[in-house]
Amino acid sequence: MADVKGDAEALVPKFKFERILNQDQAGRRTSLHGTIEEQPALLILERASFPSSADYLGAVAGSLRTLKNLGANDIYHWYLANSGSIKPAATSENDSTDDSDVSFADLKINLIWPCTEKHVKKYSKQGVRYVTETPAIYRDHVRPYMQAQREAGRLNWAFNIIEGRKEAEDVIYRTPFGQAEPADEGFLLLPDLNWDRKTLDTLHLLGLVERRDLWSLRDLRKKHIPWLRHIKTKFIEATTALYPTVEPDQLKLYFHYQPTYHHLHIHIVHVALEAGATQAVGKAVGLDSVIDQLEVMQGDDDAGMDAVTLCYTLGEASDLWVDVFEPLKLKVAAEAIAEDQK
Structure with missing residues (x-):
């Protein structure tokens, strides 16, 4: 009886590599073209998940x-x-x-060292909820939450970059600190910490603004439209100048909402970067979409994104879910039961 399994396992070592056809899933899967016994062959390599063995992971x-x-x-x-x-x-x-x-x-x-309980919650396995943040919920609950996060000193690392105390050698582009015209419109561009800094198909850069009065896309108003367009132009120009093989239409720019930290920043990524959770609906909001929404918004120059309803995902261990949205959900449910009992 033929040893089918053994015969199959014997094929792979015979593979003779000729060329790389493709790399996807952020470089974790590679398709190779070659031959086995002088016949054409495709070999697709994909990194397996990390084993769950505590002995392995501990070492x-x-x-x-x-x-x-x-x-x-x-x-x-x-x-x-x-x-x-x-x-x-x-x-x-x-x-x-x-x-x-x-x-x-x-x-x-x-x-992350030393880490906080907030970091532990963020990176722990947890259920996910899709929530609706109305202007009223933002004003009465989420904005105070943002303020508390900022006052807790969790933006020191961002201010270190903005003021040139850290990562100055990594900055790709910046307006002279404190010297932009007007003075509150400075910004800078540097690699995101999740990018390996060499694989262009997974390129991921981070744009930070100098001004500290803009905490998230919620603070953007019609009067900021020219500034946002200027930032987009400068970030694309700086990126394509440093990486000449990347063309402008191979880049996409977006905000996170809710962002991990509450200081306005823009993500610049290669369009080939496969969309994981951080680019999914309910997390990423395109810069162009925000500009377009501001343009058609009724009102004067102070009309802004704080007046719209936003929907996004939250982990069940996040403070926003535990302290804001879950209690609101329970309150609505209790009110509905009370109404039914009348």
Whole structure:
């Protein structure tokens, strides 16, 4: 009886690589063209999920072959690492493999230290809810929540970047700090900490504004339209100048709502970056969509995004769900029951 399984397993080692056809899922899946026994073959490689073994996961941090820091700011640190599963060969007897180990990085690592309970909740597995934030809910509940987050000092890392104390070497473009005309319209552009800084199809940049009176897209008004268009132009020009193979129509710009931190910022990503949770409906709001909505909005120049209803997703462990939306949901349910009992 033929050993079907054994015969199938024997095929892969015979694969002779010719060229890369495609890389997708942020580089986690690669399609290769080659031959097996002189016949054309496609080999599709995809990284498996991390095993759930506590023994394995507990040993990962101490077993890395190489670790290169990409940046550090306040409690946030990010790295490229080589897990050591495959060691790239040196190109000659005199070459060190250290550099190739780094370029061969198969892990992107983010470290938050010391972390808070808020970080723990954010990164824990949890249920997700789709909520509706009316102008009244924003005014009476969400805006006070935002203010409390800002007053808790959770924006130090962003102010470090804006004022040039951290990550100055990473800034791709900026208006001279405090010298923009008018003075409150300065901004800067730098790599997002989740990008590996080399794979252009997964390019992800972050645009920060200098001014501190704009906490989120909720603070944008009709009077900001020219400024928003100017920012869009400058960010696209700076990105395509630094990465000449990227064209303007290969970029998309968006806000997060609710944002992770409450200081106005814009995400600039390559259109080939596959949309995960951070680009999904209920999280990402296109810059062009916000400009268009402001343009058609009735009212004077102070009419703004605080007057519209926004729908978005929240984790069940988030403070906004626990402290705001879940109590509002329970209140509405209780009122409905009371009304039915009349």
